[in-house]
Amino acid sequence: MAVPRKALTVGIDVGGTSLRAAVVDGTGQVRELLRVPTPKSADALDDSLDQAVRTLAARHSIAAVGLAVAGFVSDDRSTVRFAPHLPWLDAPVGVELSARLGLPVILEHDANAALVGEHRFGAAAGGRVVALIAIGTGIGAALLIDGTLYRGAHGIAPELGHLQVVPDGRACPCGKRGCWERYCSGTALARTAGQLLAAEPGGSRTLAHAAADPDSLTGRLVAAAARDGDPIAVAAMRDLAGWLGLGLAGVADMYDPDLVVIGGGVSASAPLFLDDARERYAAALTGAGHRPLARIRAAQLGDAAGMIGAAELARAAHTDG
Template sequence: MSTSAPGASLTVGIDIGGTNIRASVVDGTGEVLDTVQCPTPHSAPALEGALERAVRELGDRHDIDAVGLAVAGFVSADRSTVRFAPHLPWRDAPVAKRLTDRLGLPVLLEHDANAAMWAEYRFGAAAGGHNVVLVAIGTGIGAALLIDGVLYRGTHGVAPELGHLQVVPGGRDCGCGKRGCWERYCSGTALAESAIELVATDPTPSLLAKEVIADPGALTGRRVAGAAQDGDPLALRVMTDFARWLGLGLAFVGDIFDPDLVVVAGGVSSSAPLFLDEAREEYAAAVTGHGHRPLARIRTTQLGEAAGMIGAAELARSSLIAGR
């Protein structure tokens, strides 16, 4: 069994996705030492049992001092309760206490975007930033805000929900109940929907267009990005549209928060060479006072998909040290 260095500690960070659970042992430098993965169960008791088994499996190989969970949902301000998570079975559930009782270890919850932000601040792209916004673009948009090195969670622990800023009044339906939310035009899901709309209104002969016509329901954002990488005309138009919406959304972010740094994370960030330069130009042109104010630097994630786990583990470690 491995042990931590004197004065250090090993903690577990867990990313709970709608499909899979990934749990990693992380040291004080942000290095991932060991990882286990399993499918995500669909009931609360089964999910908590799976989390316990994952931690115990890692605990058989490492001396673990605390556990952090990165949750895609609303987490209470004291980081003990999952109020609502759309893809998980918890509703107003005291998850931290339940898992602490099962594991005999301190357990801390955190919104997944906040966890990713903390990891990037401590070990990645946000290092040295003062007022930083992280925009995690995947199926939707998650976001986090760091002010002078402190995560801002809002009064009730749910801020900032940037993905649900309304950018198109009366626009595309959103699962949140509103219409025209930013994530409906700037996400992996939006890439596919934009391609389908373009084919319907102004078809461009291309391989991707043929695929859309044959089976629009099978189209994914990943496929659109891949086609754009291959130079497909329809996919390139979609990426141009995506870049415009990203830049316009970041202009809103700049107007509201005036950050010195924006970190673009999430699955779509891996395709950044296809859109980020255009998005920067759109942002620079659309932000209020353009040409007469400093602009935020815009970077992509350095830690990738591991950021949520690393951040959750590091926040659990920080909480543990503060409690000593």
């Protein structure tokens, strides 16, 4: 089914806590946005998606639907293989939703969708080999080469967050230890600040309450304290910047990108860590000083990137040019 360039499409970000659906036009502008809590059962989730698209389609002429999913998606982008925070397992979500709605539906890994959104309309514009590092609870990663998403042999987006950077390091929910995201994420920011506080209980006025209860720390709290100049929080942010730069040097050894875009919730604090990360990256790079450096930029589309990218992918999959 061909979708004209001017048509509207719906992009949906299916996250573990909320489902956000946007009507997006061909210039990447969001015309309307709906947000509902993500239901716990697969049937209820399918119903919510159906309902969200019908609600939007009653007010706009919708040509296709794209879903950005936090999980593994099949090669043909019709089935969710595995999504740790969603009730789908080997679920043919695209085929079923398409049959219910009578519209073309495609699925995409959420980091891939976000990178497509940033490349088409945001910080990744013009990049030839672009890596997206989305730093939130963990790290989501995606790679775009000459305008095409790199999916590997099995359709699984690059899992850069689980590269081991510290042998026998911090335990990771993936089952391994010392994964990059255990040192470079919102979760890591809280953990590092907790460790620094334990070593120096009087070192922070803003975070002092957490000295007795490190679990009460969150990445968001630490980032806010770092913005206010709190010494412990600033040190934790500098630690994150160092790990980011070191990891990016490894990413550059693998893919030699010309552009790296830092997205995810933590990227809202990019001014606090990006310069330090660039410095560490430049120093840690193989052949440092004798090769071009990738530009490292903060994402521009915020948490709408996945929706906008999914809507664009739905348009591209069905467009007639």
